[in-house]
Amino acid sequence: MIPAFLQRPSANRTLAGVLVAIVVLMSALNPQRFPTIGNLISMSYQLPIIAFLSLGMMVAMVSGGINLAIIATANFTGIVMALLLRAVAGDAAEEAGAGVALLAMGGGLAAALVLGAVMGWLIAYVEVPAILTTLAMMTLLNGVNLVITKGYTLSGFPEFLLGVGNGMLGPVPIPFLILVAVVMGMAVFLRRTRTGLGLYLLGSNPIAAGYSNLHVRAVLVRTYALSSAFSALTAFIMVGQLNSVKANYAESYLLVSVLACFLGGVDPFGGTGTLTGMVLAVVILQVVSTGVNLLRMDPFFIQALWGFIILVLIAAGFLGERLREVRRLRAARLAQQAAPGSTVGTGP
C-alpha cells in the first residue's frame, strides 16, 4: 500500500516543502555552482526525459497496471526513426530537411502507438496481467533493438530533429517548452476528458467502472497507447541530446520512473495519483541528481546517496504525517474539554 500521506492533497504541499528544502540545502553546499542561471538552464534541459518517462509510467499505474516496456519502446522508437531516415534520405540523412525529419518522427510515434495498443489489447482483452505483458514486451523489444542495431550506435540525424531535443528558444531549452505544453495537455486529459476520468475509476475498481457504462477495455487500450506515446516523446528528446540511438540507452531510468510515481503519490494498485504530485516528484529527483553531481562526488557514491535521500524523504513524510495526526487529536481533545457539555450526536 502507498502510505496515506502521499494520497492526501496535503501530500503535494509536503512535496513542495521538500523541494524547497533540497534546493536550499544544495545551494548552501555548493553556492558557486548550484544556484546559478546556467545550472537552472541545464536542469530544465535534462528534466524532460525523466518527466516523460515518469508520466508514461504514471498513466499505466493509475489504471492499476505498470509499463515496464517504457524504455525499450523509447529505444525502439529511436531506432525506427533512424531506419526511416536512412530509407528516405540514404547517406544524406544528416542534411535532410524538416519534412523528412517530421516523417521519421511520425513513423516513430506510429510504431510506439501500435506497440502500446498491442500491450493494451493483451491486458484488456486477453487479460494477461500488465506486469507480464509489459515485461514480455520489454524483453522482446530489447532483443529486436539489438538485432537491428547489432549492438552499434546509430548516429547522423538531421538538424531539425536535433533541435527538438537540443535547441534553445532564447534562454529556454526547447525540450522544456515541449514538457510544459505536454503537462498542460495532460492536466486537461486527466481532469476533463471521459477517458481520463474513466482511467481513475477503472484503476480503482474495474468491475464497478464496467457496470457504470464505461468501456473499460477501450480505456485500457488507449491508456497503454498513451503510455507508449510518452516513450516516443522521450525518444525525440534523446535523439537530439545524444545525436544517436542505441539498443539500450537510459535503461537505469526504468526504476527511476517507478520511483517518481511512488514519490508523486500514485497508488501502485491504481486509481489515485495527481499530476501536480508527479511534476513535483520529477523536479525533486532532478534537483537531487544535479545537485549531487555538481558536488563532484564519486559516481558510485552518488548512486548510494540518491537512494539515501529517497529514504530520508519518505521517512520524513511519514513522520510529518504522524505529527499532524497527533496535533489533530490533541486539538480535538482540547476543544472537547473546553466545552464538556456539548456532544455531537451520531444519529438523526
Add this chain to the structure above:
Amino acid sequence: MEEFLRLEKIHKSFVGVHALKGVDFTLRKGEIHCLVGENGCGKSTLIKIISGVLQPDSGRIVVEGQPVASLGSAATMARGIQVIYQDLSLFPNLTVAENIAIAEVKERGGGVVDWDEVRRIARAAMARIRVDLDLDAEVGELPIGVQQLVAICRALTSDLKLLILDEPTASLPKHDIENLLSVVRDLQAHGIAVLFVSHKLNEIFAVAERITVFRDGERVATLPPNELDDDRLVALMTGRTLARKVFAFADASARKVLEVRGLSKRNHFADVSLELRAGEIVGLTGLIGSGRTELALALFGISPAESGEIRVEGKPVQIRSVQDAVAAGIAYVPENRLVQGLVMKHSVEANVTATVLDRLLGRLGLVDPARKQALAREWIKALGIKVSNPAVPVQTLSGGNQQKVVIAKWLAASPRILILDGPTVGVDVMAKAAIHDYVRGLAARGMAVLLITDEEAEAVANTNRILIMRAGRIRDEIVAAAAEAEQVQQLVEAPS
C-alpha cells in the same frame, strides 16, 4: 438464568462524538441476545468494548460475578469471549483444518506442528456444531456461508462462553442463513451465549430470546421477542413510527416499456418472458442460482443472453454490452454495491457522474467541471444523501447512503427501466424506508421498475406483481396485494 456479563454505566466518546452514554447491559449465560439499532447507534462500540478492542472511558465491567478493570483482547479470549466480524478474519490461503486449529496450536506452543493434532482439533470443533467440512479444502475457495462455519469452528476450539456475531447474515444467501441460525441454536444447547447483531428483523424474531435496541448511544429497551413486532422495533430504533403503505399500481393499462420473449442463456436461464409497464414495480425473487441475477445481468448487457427477444417501448433492441443497455434506457443497481456498484475510494461526485460523463461535455468536447458538480449536488439533494460535500470519498458514507449513491448514479442516466438487485441489503431501517419511498415515487412518475429481492416481505409490500424463478425459469406469478410473505417463500422454495 445466571448472568455471564454485566456492563454498568459505560461511557465512551471518540473525538467529539459521544458513542455510548452510560449504558447498562446484561447478558445471561447461554442466551441468544440480539442487538439492533441504526448505523452509528453505538452497537459496534459496545461490541468492541465487550471484546476488549476498545476501553471504556468510565463504567464497570463484570464477568461471571467478578469485576474486571478492563478487557484487553487477549484477556477477553481467556474469559471465553470471541467475536466474528463480518470479514471473518480467516486466512483464505490456508485449509479448513489449519484455519480452525491455528489459534489453539499456537496457544500450546512448541516448535513443531503436529498435523494429526491439527486435524483432531478441527474435527472436534466441527463435531460440536454438527457440520462436516472437507478439512483440506482451501478456505478462500469456499462459499461465504461455509467460511462462516469455519470461523465459528475456530472460535469453538477454545473454552467458548460468549460468541459475538457482527451482522453474520448480511452477505449470506437464504439457505445459509437458516443453516447459520440452526448452528446458533446448537451453540446455545452447549451453554454458549450468543450476541447477534443484525439488520434483518425476521431473523431477529426467529432466533432471539431477548432483544436489545440501541439508539444514539443509549440502550432504549431490552425485551423478549413476544413483546415486540416489526413496527414496534422500528419505532424503538428510529424514535418515530413509519407509515407502511402497500404499493398500488395506478394504471394497469399503461404502455408496455419492456417486453422480453423467450430469453435464454445456457446453464443460466431459459425461455424467460416478462413485461413491465410504465409505473409498475414488478418483484423478481428466487433462490441464489435460480437465474434471477443472471437474467438481470443479461438485460443489462454484462453477460448477454444467447437467444430471445427484448423490446423497449415496442421496438426490438439488441443488448450485447452495457453501452447497448444504457442506450436502450435500462439501468441496473447491482447486488454487490462494494464491488460492482461503487468506486469506494473516489468521491460521491465521481461516482454519481460516472454513468453520464458524455452528457456533461462543454466546449471542445471536454467535461465541464461546473456542470459535473452541479449534477452531483442535485442528486445528493434529491435522494437525501447525508454528505457534507460532493468531494467526500464514498467509503466514508454509511451503507444506506452508499446505496443511495448507487441509485443516484443510475437515475442520473435518466433510464426508462430500472432494475434494482437487492437494493436494501445491509441498509438500516430508515434508509430502507427512504429507498422504498423513492422507488415508489419513481414509479408514480412513469418509471418501470424490476425489483429483485431475497426478502419476500419487501416484494409483497413494494410491488404489484411478483415473479418467482426456480431453476432458470419463471415458474409463478402472483399479485402482491393478495399475497403473504410466507406464501411467496413457499413458492420460492418449491421443488421445480
